[in-house]
Amino acid sequence: MTVLVFLDPGHDDGRVADASQPQLMATDLGATRGDGVFESMLAVDGTPRKEQAHLARLASSAAALDLAVPGADAWGRAVRTALREFAAAEPDRTSAVVKLVATRGVEGAGRATAWVQVAPVPAATLAQRAAGLRVLLLERGYDSTVAQRAPWLLMGAKTLSYAVNMAAIRHAKAAGADDVIFTSSDGKVLEGPTSTVLLARERDGRKTLVTPQLESGILAGTSQAALFAAAKGQGWELGYGPLEPHHLFEADAVWLISSIRLLAPVLSLDGQELRTSAALTAELTDLVDRFV
Amino acid sequence: MTVLVFLDPGHDDGRVADASQPQLMATDLGATRGDGVFESMLAVDGTPRKEQAHLARLASSAAALDLAVPGADAWGRAVRTALREFAAAEPDRTSAVVKLVATRGVEGAGRATAWVQVAPVPAATLAQRAAGLRVLLLERGYDSTVAQRAPWLLMGAKTLSYAVNMAAIRHAKAAGADDVIFTSSDGKVLEGPTSTVLLARERDGRKTLVTPQLESGILAGTSQAALFAAAKGQGWELGYGPLEPHHLFEADAVWLISSIRLLAPVLSLDGQELRTSAALTAELTDLVDRFV
Structure with a gap:
């Protein structure tokens, strides 16, 4: 299964969302303009590999796009929430793909949309x-x-x-x-x-x-x-x-x-x-x- | 306001969706990879300008991406539904932006996500x-x-x-x-x-x-x-x-x-x-x- 956790000022540890339901606005500039940044990191036994390097590169990508994204602490808390949810749902998986995504958000809103997605490593990979x-x-x-x-x-x-x-x-x-x-x-x-x-x-x-x-x-x-x-x-x-x-x-x-x-x-x-x-x-x- | 109409095999004239609510899956490849195509056309007095030229270019863009998208008839019906909804909601607007979007869809699903969005022409434009x-x-x-x-x-x-x-x-x-x-x-x-x-x-x-x-x-x-x-x-x-x-x-x-x-x-x-x-x-x- 796929776990989604949105970074949300109202939820310190991130807001868990149902990945089987639509969670993005159709007017989000991530969807309509590819205007955003991402990272994919591997988690092994519930721990992300090279988390700081990925967070640093995400910040650098966002700076290149002049995009204000949440700070490393907020990402880290959302990642831990998402990995905990994933472990509860898929206790037998020892590894997972942790994706961090930040878009420019809904057109006109002026606030990034940011989320963490955790899913199994594809067999083809x-x-x-x-x-x-x-x-x-x-x-x-x-x-x-x-x-x-x-x-x-x-x-x-x-x-x-x-x-x-x-x-x-x-x-x-x-x-x-x-x-x-x-x-x-x-x-x-x-x-x-x-x-x-x-x-x-x-x-x-x-x-x-x-x-x-x-x-x-x-x-x-x-x-x-x-x-x-x-x-x-x-x-x-x-x-x-x-x-x-x-x-x-x-x-x-x-x-x-x-x-x-x-x-x-x-x-x-x-x-x-x-x-x-x-x-x-x-x-x-x-x-x-x-x-x- | 913004009107959304999704192209949906179960709805001949398109499925009207609430644009104020999330309507896209976070795993849609349009949102995560910018993997899709779009067109923006002007509608004046409820009629799209150059509709056939835009539909032809959409088809050509989709072919370049090896992306199967709905045919011109289905797009046309969804556009008419969206313009009718927009006219009902904004009877005083004589023009509107009609956006056609088709993405590669949710990862693994193998089916494009396609929608029509109608919104006012931005004053800045x-x-x-x-x-x-x-x-x-x-x-x-x-x-x-x-x-x-x-x-x-x-x-x-x-x-x-x-x-x-x-x-x-x-x-x-x-x-x-x-x-x-x-x-x-x-x-x-x-x-x-x-x-x-x-x-x-x-x-x-x-x-x-x-x-x-x-x-x-x-x-x-x-x-x-x-x-x-x-x-x-x-x-x-x-x-x-x-x-x-x-x-x-x-x-x-x-x-x-x-x-x-x-x-x-x-x-x-x-x-x-x-x-x-x-x-x-x-x-x-x-x-x-x-x-x-």
Whole structure:
């Protein structure tokens, strides 16, 4: 089942709402303009992973949209209420997706609509994590420097305007693939529609974990950041792009990492097989399980 | 007041819903992913303007998103129900905004959520039409050829993912302007966030009306198309870009045209005054009133 808890000034711990009934106004700018922000975090045994990182990114996204959203404390209380309700309803589930959503609210009202949604992790997500991903490279249309000169493009903000991300994934599925890695118009590797790109290189016993540079207008990955910190503690070297597709083809392994699916190996790119490494995937998955 | 009518297989003429109450599921992909399409049309004296053009563009947008939406007949019946309800509630209003929205529906349900919303024309919109617009040129980040090679970018589809359009208008307002004209990364004039660009040239008694070329990835303007047809009948020559900003500075008049605000003169661009023409604005406004 799905649990909904609205952040509501009249309810300190959030207002529990019936997810089987309509709860949003049809005039909410989240629904009519995709004008809002969100986060998805994994909860394990009733505790959200990386909660502070997600709340910090939500605040940063909201600032990019000039959107006043509730503070971290209010979100945290609503999350705890929602997880408690979910545990009562689904006592056998050890994990859950916790979604935080804040929209610009009903047109003219001038107040954000904000809610927490808790639901089971989709089986298809778990299956992709285990099986790995066939990925298409698709152009995102932007060059890798535009984010810095055009803040109104909201690059690096996690907004509700995800139609292009969803269309890219549909395009990949129609072509027999599972997911997408976006490239910039100047040929740089960016990110997945809902994930961060990682690659590993092993040379002379030295292991390096690399991700595209944030300045290329991608979303700062909370899972990538947590994994990088953990990998550094285990002696990995860390690298930040710029990356081009040939770096993916030359790597010893490539993954997409995100908060719910976690670390998923990329098996092929545009139909061409990539190197994979069961050992590296196992090593990093262990770090993900412990630290991400 | 606002009238809502949901398209519903169980209600031939649409299901009237209370717009003062929540009517959308919080799990609707329109609200959580901006995954859907919309149209806004003007109704005058209870009759929608350019209804067929809007329904055709809605169908084209839905096709770009691979989204199955109700057919034109069902939309038409729901629009008539909504306008009848609106007329009963607001008998003194001669015009109204009729919004058609279709989302991908509740996650997993596999059925679009579709509704018609009728509301008064905002006073601020009418004020802008009369007063004219101070406009900023802002980069849209895409080059003018990307739409043709990257259909997953949904250029030319009117989706619910309008966060960037809204951010651009906020950026303009923060800079003391009213609206935006987007440019491509290769320097072409594209469109406004919610409007189409028009310019006029008068040379030796010959009048030419020009708009950016559709192939640059812009939305096909229903108002621009109707006005072009009407102007041609009055002896205007018609032109289609590519346009660059210098063409706007050199024109005898520039307007933004859209379905609700209709024809609004552009007074300045990036703070530099443009030529305006009360005579041309009056002539084209007369055509808009009769034919658009």
